Amino acid sequence: MTETYANGPWVILGLLVYMGLLLRIGYWASKRVADEADFLVAGRRLGVPLMIGALVATWYGAGTTMGAAGMTYLFGIQGVIFDPFGAALCLLLLGLVFARLVRRSRFMTLVDYFESRYDRKVAGLGALVMLSAEMGWIGALLVGFGAIIQFFTGIPIAWGIGLSTLVLVAYTYLGGMYAVTLTDALQMSIITVSMIAILVIIMGQPEVGGWDYIFANSPASNWMGINQWDFLPTPASHADPELQNAGFYYYTGHMGWFYWAAAILSIGVGSIAAQDVNQRLMSARSENASVVSACASSVVYLVIGMIPVILGMAAYKLYPDLSLADVQGKLLLVMAADYLPLAIVIIFACGLVAALMSSAAAATLAGAAIIGYNGSKFVRPGISETQSLKLTRLFVPAVAGVSLILALCFETIYNLMVASWTLLLVSMFVPYAAGFFWKRANAWGALASMAGGFLGWLAGYFAYLPLTSAANTGVYPGVEGVYFEWAHWDALYISSIWGLISSVVLMVAVSLATARIAPPKPLCDADGNLLDTRGWFGLSFGKSRGAYSRA
Template identity: 30%
Template sequence: MITSFIILYLLLTLGVGFWASRRIKTSDDFTLAGKSLSTSFVGVTLFATWFGSSQIMGNPSRFVAEGFTAFFNLVLAPGLCLLVVGIFYARKLYRMNIVTVGDFFKLRYNKSLEVTSSILMVVSYPHWIAAQFVALAYLFNAIIGVPLDYGIFLGAVIVIIYTYIGGMWAVSYTDMIQSIMILLGLIILLTEVLQQAGGIGLFFEERRAEFYDLLPTAGIDSWSEFIALFLAFAVGPIPVQEIYQRVFSARNEKAARNGLFLGAFLMVTIPSIPLLIGLGGAQLYPELMDAGDGQEIIPAMVLMFTSTPVQILFYGAMISAILSTSSGAMLAPATVIGENLIKTYARGISDRRLLLYTRLSVVVVAAFSCYFAFSDIDIVGLVAASLALILVCLFAPFTFGLFWKKASVAGAWAAVITGGFVWFFCYLYETRIDATIYGFVLSCLAMVIGSLVSPDKKHPAWPSDQVKLTRNPPGPE
């Protein structure tokens, strides 16, 4: 019965992709959904893109073990990131009438930095997508008995089809459906756990005092890990394409900002539910924490203590979360490839051909992701490393370039090169303080020093002057 429902759900997902494809006429329709998304669509797609398997399986075990320091970094930090983007970044960038983060680097600096930033952005995604394909494979294996290798291929094919055909429209509609599935599955499972436990108060009984500390109380090692995680989840994602793909898809800047605020709210509230479920499970069945370092506590509870309808909803929610993350992560680099790499060098390319190449880029990104998923490399380590690379190389030129008029091309190059090399050196030699902290601080410092020592002779058009270039005037909310 579970297998039948899961297959039906996957077919429904593909059906939504084919239905959404009817709205794809231009490359803007494919990459930005025609710049017509409402607040609710922007917020939900932001949430669905970031809510993946780790929020259901990884975060609860860390919360049980580490307490509210884990809650601060794993739940509050991503919400804070979207809130900061909504308050400070969204309005300026939306008014620039751009499609990608690479477009910003081209307008603010030059084409060389556009290409460099785009390449760094693209190479950061396949490892993350590979991790999602592997997670899907494990679910397919557990639910319908598909071997892992075939499961990776099956998951990739499903995401490729509806992303290739429907683009941002398909991602938006499927994200909405998948978010509803996620919320229903988690609420029903939490209700089951609360009934067995006799109330939420029992979840927190006999917890040590340190469990409630938001900040680490140990030495330099714990502070290093804490700060590195905070930078990774609250600061590192600020320049990533997947956020601005949704911001630039909004029908107006008000919908973009409010969508970010809605996404921030969803990223704090809904990921808190698995934490409560995990805490209740550890209280009721402590032996489950021994399996897979506690990462399998929620799936184990579902199989052992819930009815078939609840299992269907839960597995549907899990698959939904991973599909949403995969599709958003695949569309972002494909858009960057089309807009900032192909379009930059293929002058005079028609919009129809650009649309085709952007769609083909989805397949290329998926192929590289499958390669990493099939290999024996440490995917989790590569994901962390690739995200750190964006933080130490792109955050400083992106943020200083947006808010500081003296930010120069030389300063941007200094930030990219210094941050990257310092991070790589510290990562290679396993310094006691996390490599991302060194790379981040020195990248920002290099940005300032390089801009002051070698200022631009002629400043480019300032972002606030780009209002007149807005593609569509503000429409109704």
């Protein structure tokens, strides 16, 4: 197994050329930025092809490439329910349920929406939650930057993160959403080609055993001995008698089903209330473009997202004795170095960096919009558009800088990514959805839902931690007693279902109880006019729409 790559200078040259191209695109796009709408939502002029590239790139980064391959190696298909399956579900739900209303509202950010539908307190709390999630997501991507560049070039991880972050900040600062979208299209093309190339080459290796091995539902196909293709919790009747591998990640009963629900809902539902993906829907040239793009992106994402999943299965056959650090940090990198020709390695390295930059750029722009665009209006309601745009640009490097600190503190790519979206699931999704579809939702209900969902999640975490600690005792070679890393994440995910339940219950109960003292506000568009809500379903092409009614 390759520990470092011998042809690092050639990879460095390829990455420098590629990053120079990104900077050139950012400079060109900056010439088309005349106002805040150009910078934040690309002037609302993106067609379907660019929108598909942008939406797929929202998540197709470190989690889906490096993280998913490692999680499949460890846990089989159960390891990647979060992503790509959850992310594909999110895109589908956005297209079918939310895309029309999001585009029709013509807001710049979700903070605008929360302030219009509820009040400034809800918008302010929502901004803090969304900003925390975006920064955690960027941190996960920066971990991937450092791992890729260090492995292929030998450059220290801090230098690799720094170089990539500087390029990311530069082209996002210059061109905003238009630069992000143009580079998304380029970067998704590169990563798709490179992933197909490594799939063809790896599956052609005689050691893998061909596609029969990949589709064999055997517990001998991954590190934890879970049935390879058991998407749902494994029934006791299907479990291996020696391994007793029933359930989800070996958790049975309600904990197994709660874990599975958290896996599909964390990104599948939680990310619906994320600023970056909504900002991309807001950039579409029309409602139909946003709907078609989101639905098509769901299919595209799942197809290309399965490539690293299959590679993770093949990797277990090629390297059955990898350390946990190698599995979680550089599994695909090792495979590329060992099996790909130099030219394809260069393309592959650029493709991985491309995927990470696509996701990180959108999240960085989303965070800068929350602080610069919305924050400036909170502090100075009469601020001019020119000043607000300057502040938004200035916060691009600030958001990247804070995310860099998170990247240095947490080095588990997949878990850091999922935890960010779980925060949105328990705190933001219910107020977001209720604002569109439940006329009786009010500001007090939204605040209670956001705070109560988080507290319910936190309480559940401490309640489940002793149980997950017991389940993770003696599971990892070389670690005596509890392997706390896994016990911690298991408790965090399982408890998120109680957070979601708390969020729903409190939204309904508090909104109804306080309806007289805090009457619900109507759903309006960016101009303050009642929003047409008929024909909201994504496939309602050409159907009539009527005005929003509080009846």
